[in-house]
Amino acid sequence: MLVELTVNGRRRTAENVWAGESLLYVLRERLGLRGSKNACEQGECGSCSVYMDGGLVCACLVSAGQAHGAEVVTVEGLAEGGRLHPIQQAYVVEGAVQCGFCTPGLIIATHQLLSENPDPSDDEIREALAGNLCRCTGYEKIIDAVRLAALEMSVI
Amino acid sequence: MEYLRPRTWSDAVALKTEDPSVVPINGGTDLMVEINFARRRPPALLDLSRLDEMKGWEKRNGSVELGAGVTYTRIIEELSTELPALAIASRTVGSPQIRNRGTVGGNLATASPAGDAHPPLLAAGASVRAESMRGARDIPIGEFFTGPKQNALEPDELIRSVVIPAARGPRQFSKVGTRNAMVIAVVSFALSLDLEERRVGTGIGSAGPTPIEAVEAQAYLEQELEAGGNWDHRRRPAPEVGERFAEMAASAASPIDDVRGAASYRTHALRIMAGRTLGWAWDEVVERGGEGRRQCW
Numbered sequence: 001m002l003v004e005l006t007v008n009g010r011r012r013t014a015e016n017v018w019a020g021e022s023l024l025y026v027l028r029e030r031l032g033l034r035g036s037k038n039a040c041e042q043g044e045c046g047s048c049s050v051y052m053d054g055g056l057v058c059a060c061l062v063s064a065g066q067a068h069g070a071e072v073v074t075v076e077g078l079a080e081g082g083r084l085h086p087i088q089q090a091y092v093v094e095g096a097v098q099c100g101f102c103t104p105g106l107i108i109a110t111h112q113l114l115s116e117n118p119d120p121s122d123d124e125i126r127e128a129l130a131g132n133l134c135r136c137t138g139y140e141k142i143i144d145a146v147r148l149a150a151l152e153m154s155v156i
Numbered sequence: 157m158e159y160l161r162p163r164t165w166s167d168a169v170a171l172k173t174e175d176p177s178v179v180p181i182n183g184g185t186d187l188m189v190e191i192n193f194a195r196r197r198p199p200a201l202l203d204l205s206r207l208d209e210m211k212g213w214e215k216r217n218g219s220v221e222l223g224a225g226v227t228y229t230r231i232i233e234e235l236s237t238e239l240p241a242l243a244i245a246s247r248t249v250g251s252p253q254i255r256n257r258g259t260v261g262g263n264l265a266t267a268s269p270a271g272d273a274h275p276p277l278l279a280a281g282a283s284v285r286a287e288s289m290r291g292a293r294d295i296p297i298g299e300f301f302t303g304p305k306q307n308a309l310e311p312d313e314l315i316r317s318v319v320i321p322a323a324r325g326p327r328q329f330s331k332v333g334t335r336n337a338m339v340i341a342v343v344s345f346a347l348s349l350d351l352e353e354r355r356v357g358t359g360i361g362s363a364g365p366t367p368i369e370a371v372e373a374q375a376y377l378e379q380e381l382e383a384g385g386n387w388d389h390r391r392r393p394a395p396e397v398g399e400r401f402a403e404m405a406a407s408a409a410s411p412i413d414d415v416r417g418a419a420s421y422r423t424h425a426l427r428i429m430a431g432r433t434l435g436w437a438w439d440e441v442v443e444r445g446g447e448g449r450r451q452c453w
Contacts, residue, residue, distance in 0.1 A: 001159050019159035019201055020191045041192040043185055043254055044338055055229075055256045061188040062257070063181055065159045066205050109252070130337030131251020 003068045007031060008077030014064070023067040024048045024059035027074060035075040035104045046132030049105035050074045056112040058131075075104035078111065087111055090149035091142075098136035106132045110146050119150055158200035165209035165287075169314060171202055173289035176311035178202045182210075182225050183257035185250065186266045210261065210316065220322055221285070224261025224315045231260070239320055241276035241327035241346045248272055248331045251338055261315045264300065267307040267366075268340075274301070274367035275346035275359030276329055282320040288312040294319065301366035325351035326437035330429040331361075332417075342417040345405070345429040349437050354378065354387045358430075363409035363422045370408035373430070377401045390445045392438045398431050405430035 003014045003026060014030040022041075027033045027050070037047035041060045048059040051073040059072075078085040084092070087110050097103050106129060113120055113128035120128065125146050134142060160178060162168035172178060179198035181187050182205050190196035204210060210225030213235065220238050222231075228246035232255070236243035242260075249255050249272050263273040264284055274297075283294040286309055300308050309315070327348045333339030344361035356377045358370040380397045381387050411422035 019157035020197070022188060022192065042189040043250065046251065046253060049253055056253050057257055058253045060192060061184045061254075063159075063184055063188060063191075063201060063203070065161060065201070065203055066181070066184065068161075112252070127337070128252060130335075131253045 001065060003064050005067050005070050005072055007033065007072045008074060017064045019063075019065065021064040022060050023050070023052070023057075023062040023064055023072070026064045026067065027059060027072070033074050033076055037101050037104060039101065043131075044133065045102070046105040046109060047102055049108045049132065051108065051112070056109060073108075075107050078107065085111070086152040087114070087145075087149040090145045090152060094141050094145040094148055096137060096141040096145035098134075102132060102134040102136075106134065106142060110149060113146070114150055114153060118154055120146070157197060160200055160202045161206065162202065162204075163206070165207050165316065168202060168204055168207060169287055169289060172314050173312045175200070180204050180265065180314060182262050183227065183254075183259050185254050185258040186262060204261075204314070215322060218322055218324075220320050222260060222318045222320060224264075224317055225259050226261075228255035228258050228260075238322040239276070239280070239327075240323055241279060241329040241348060242273060242320070244329040245272045245276050245331070245344070245346065248329075248333075248336075248339070248341075254338075260318055264307065264315055264318065265309070267301055267305050269301075269304055269364060269366055270341045270344075270362040271367065272331065272341060272344065272361070275344050275361045276327065276348075277318065277320065278359030278367055278369050279327065279346040279348040279357035280320050280323075281348075281355075281357055282318050284315060285317045285319060286310075286313040287316045288314070292316070298369055304365045321350075323348070324353070325349040326440035328433040328436045330433050332425050332429070340416060343409075343411070343422040343425050343429070345426060345433055347430070347433040347437055349441070351387065351441070354382065356381075358405060358408075360405070360409050360426065362416070363411040363426060365410070368408055368410075370405040370430075373401050373404035373408060376404055377434075390441050392442060393434075398434050401434060402427045402431035 001017050003017045014026045039045045039047040043058045043061045050059045178200040180202045210223040213222045228249045231246040260273045263271040277297045282297045329346045331344040332342045341362040343363050346359040348357035356374040360368040386393050406423050406427035411419040413419050
């Protein structure tokens with residue numbers, strides 16, 4: 001089947017998509033956008049988190065056909081003009097990245113949180129990021145990064 | 157595998173009738189896992205996620221008709237007054253990503269004994285509206301779950317909505333798991349007190365082959381609240397009534413030992429949860445007591 005969608009503001013087309021395929025497979029293997037990671041394939045880890053029509057979703061659980069006509073934003077769509085998004089910058093500054101596999105999903109989940117709640121409490125940060133697993137950092141640095149990003153973005 | 161994209165609800169019903177082997181997909185949070193892991197290869201997917209007819213809810217005659225495609229996120233945001241226990245349960249589902257996609261219709265279709273929506277639906281006395289080309293019917297929730305991951309739907313039927321009496325009193329939900337997120341319930345419990353009809357409703361999850369109603373515990377509590385004048389005076393029932401209710405609720409379950417928990421732990425936890433939810437429910441009754449007896453809950 002043919003799947004047409006908008007990814008990071010660009011119209012994209014994937015041909016010969018198998019009916020059982022996920023949005024994640026389309027993004028990574030057909031459109032070459034490897035920022036969204038493929039890890040658990042069961043919605044547990046959040047590494048494949050993307051925006052679809054404005055909502056945070058696990059791309060591995062969206063069937064490709066459901067993404068037809070949708071507006072998708074991936075981690076590749078956050079930086080502008082070669083400059084890191086303040087959230088990405090905050091993850092770098094706080095050392096919230098070790099192996100980096102969970103980072104794209106966490107960045108997108110953080111983006112979603114801060115766009116709805118620019119000044120989240122620690123509990124709100126934890127709840128918003130509850131669907132994203134990191135096996136390296138122990139989360140403290142990640143939460144530091146979210147706090148820093150919130151601060152930086154409020155200054156902007 | 158084929159991919160079917162009906163444009164309307166009636167098209168979807170026609171496609172399911174034409175070939176009952178097609179598998180409906182909405183949020184995909186259960187089905188896509190099975191497809192990703194090559195555990196399931198249905199001949200065709202029937203994509204219901206675009207059907208506006210399933211995405212709404214409406215309050216009519218004291219009940220909420222909840223479209224099968226309404227997500228948990230929307231239930232939390234829009235229905236915490238009318239359906240408080242379902243909203244609490246929805247907040248314990250998965251993660252934000254899962255709640256943005258998962259639906260009560262999908263939960264019912266999967267019919268896992270651990271499904272988070274099921275205990276609140278049992279406690280509230282909901283019914284499932286199923287439809288095929290042969291017509292529509294309402295299946296009482298108590299008759300809906302027929303076995304582990306089995307339900308009373310006929311092969312040609314789709315779930316259109318769930319009709320749930322709106323709260324006329326406190327409703328509570330409790331769930332035990334290893335984390336606050338991304339947890340399949342070890343055991344769960346929902347309680348509903350209908351202050352107008354003077355009825356008690358319960359629902360037990362993850363402690364039997366299907367979600368269960370603790371029928372005898374309900375009858376016992378109704379009787380005690382009547383005899384004690386608690387419905388009338390909105391006074392808290394005596395502690396021993398709560399304890400007996402909790403014991404009876406726990407003994408209604410038939411849990412097994414599995415990877416998520418031991419049967420004995422589940423029974424123990426159920427007793428605690430039944431007692432606690434009754435306490436929370438009665439806290440609400442007492443808090444609102446001064447606002448007048450017949451006030452809209």
